[in-house]
Amino acid sequence: MASTNLSANTPTAPVSIWTAFQTPVFRAIWLAAFVSNIGTWMQNMAGVWLLTTLSKSQILVALMQTATSLPVFMLSIPAGALADLLDRRKLLLTTQLFMAVVACLLGVLTLTGSVSPYTILSFTFLLGIGTALNTPAWQSIAPELVPRPVLPAALVLNGVSINLSRAIGPAVGGMIIAFYSPGYVFLLNGLSFLATCVVLFRWQRKQMETNVPVEDFFSALRAGLRYVQFSPAIQSIMVRGMAFTFGTSAMWALLSLVVARRLQQDAGVYGQMLTWLGAGAVTGALVLNRLAQRLHIEYRLLATTLTLAGVNLALATVTSAFWLYPVMFLAGMAWLLTLTSLNVTIQLNLPRWVQARVLSMYMLAFQGGLAIGSIVWGNVAEQFSLSTALMLAAGWLGLVTLLPLFFRLPYGQMPDMTPAEDWPEPPATQPIRPEQGPVVVMIEYRINPAELADFLKAMEPLKRLRLRDGALRAGVFSDITDPARQVEFYTVASWGEHLRQHHRFTREDTRIEEQVRRYHTGPDRPMVSHFVTQPGNEQPPFVSDMETMNG
Incomplete structure (x- = not known):
């Protein structure tokens, strides 16, 4: 239904990645985020190195990555629901200020000599909480800043921001550590968040106007989970992302130990390794458009996954930092190409109403x-050796290359996820309260019996669409006295939820619905009927019968 091949997801005339900079608000937010990202990578490098010098435990060092990722794992889904329900600008301002305070406090504790390995892990965990609450809203604002045809370019530039700052941040952080103290790195990171706060404060975000009843928090959570449950393409992206990051996490978690323990080098070399990695990522971003036009995404991901497997093997066996620099450059290219390809894919396959929630679940799988x-991998390194852990991680990435046999990424033309404004509101002769329900919708078709099998096959994607957008049950009934009469039904929890269904319907969904309706042979359009429960009769027998038959 959708494509991960960027050449299929872009306009006929190729869009340069620099096109997004022509939008002033995107340019301002990108520059502010770039400054903040430099501070973040300085913080990450300084935190890992400080912990490496304070503790001899390989598990504690590996837990730095866990302290960063675990909050995202715990909070990403609630954070996505908040980002879809609240004003994203205000939410971003709050999270940025929170992270600024946490980073500055860690800096003060470090400079006063009050820091310990567990203090570093605790404050890293708090920063991870801020990141978890911030990221779904941050990722979901890109479609609001640029036109949809330019969205892939904007997402690539966001990757450039992260990885160019990765090339700069560790090098700057390493110099500060060498001449001063990690505490100053933490303070600078706290100040870097202010640049983003200033730009967000000045951003005049356009609010979406709607007369549809607003979802509550838990309904929004269920809607996001339901969307993923009935979207096989989204599930494939998540599985592929999680399997990939599980294998590549060994490189991120154990790199500082490779530098300090195997190579017997200092923080400067570790910072240079991260700089080479960031430089490779920036190079990958610059060549991504050209590669996407020439290489199908599955072949692209095959090449990048095998490259990172080779990187893990190199970290396990190479004994010279000099030869590892180009290896880290290749690692940065492969990392960026994989992440951007998956991120562009999932963003192009999401409607705006559920975007932050699904992105948060993707982050959950990824982190x-x-x-x-x-x-x-930290435990394997502790129990056996660094080399063993890295070699096993390389073997895992080799297995990841087999996933396309079971979880293929979507491909084809870019889906149109703009709202289908031509779906009219259901008529009602009397006022209906939003909480009134359940609601049953029936659509009657006249189908040529010779085409019944094809009609039912075409109904499967539409049934999945109904369930994805809020239906509790969905299916098709055949009239036993009239084989040409086929009745689609679906039940919804409330009238308000059904109204939200109307606003969730996209132009891509309309295309799927039209594939079904082309089998209709009646003189008029299929007849649509709405039934709603009257107060005091919340469970009508006919709804229960339908649910039983469908089950």
Whole structure:
């Protein structure tokens, strides 16, 4: 239904990645985020190195990655629901200020000599909480800042921001540590959040106007989970992302130990390794458009996954930092190409109403792979050796290359996820309260019996669509006295939820519905009927019968 091949997801005339900079608000937010990202990578590098010098435990060092990823694993789904329900600008301002305070406090504690390995892990965990609450809202604002045809370019530039700052941040952080103290790095990171706060404060975000009843928090959570449950393409992206990050987490979690223990080098070399990795990622972003036009995404991901398997093997066996620099450059390219390809894919396959929630679940899978992998590979390194852990991680990535046999990424033309404004509101002769329900919707078709099998096959994606957008049950009944009469039905919990269904319907969904309706042979359009429960009769027998038959 959708494509992960960027050439299929972009306009006929190729869009340069720099096109997004022509939008002033995107340009301002990108520059502010770039400054903040530099501070973040300085913080990450300084935190890992400080913990490496304070503790001899390999598990504690590996837990730094877990302390960063675990909050995302715990809070990403609630954070996505909040980002879809609340004003994203205000939510981002709150999380940015929270992270600024946490980073500054850690800086003060470090400079006063009051820091311990557990203090570092605790404050890293708090920063992870801020990141978890911030990221779904941050990722979901990109479609609000640029036109949809430019969205892939904007997402690539966001990857450039993260990885260019990764190339700069560790190098700057390493110099500050060498001449001063990690505490100053933490303070600078706290100040870097202020640049983003200023730009967000000045952003005049356009609010969406709707007369549809607003979802409550728990309904929003259920709607997001339901959307993923009935979206096989989204599930494939998540599985692929989690399996990939589980294997590559060994590189992130154990790199500082490779530098300090195997190579016997200092923080400067570790910072240079991260700089080479960031430089490779920026290079990958610059060549992504060209690669996407020439190489199908499955072949692209095959190449990047095998590259990162080779990186793990190199970290396990190479004994010279000099030869590992180009290896980290390749690692950065492969990392960026994989992450951006998956991120562009999932963003292009999401409507705006559920975007932050599904992105948060993607983050859950993505960061879950990093968090769990860091614990696993850290324990393997502790029980056996660094080389053993890295070699096993390389073997895992080899197995990941087989996943396309079971979880293929969507491909084809870019789906149109704009709202289908031509779906009219259901008529009602009397006022209906939003909480009134359940609601039953029936659509009657006249189908040529010779085409019944094809009609039922075409109904499967539409049934999945109904369930994805809020239906509790969905299916098709055949009239035993009239084989040409086929009745689609679906039940919804309340009238308000059914109204939200109307606003969730996209133009891509309309295309799926039209595939079904082309089998209709009646003189008029299929007849649609709405039934709603009257107060005091919340469970009508006919609804229960339908649910039993459908089950």
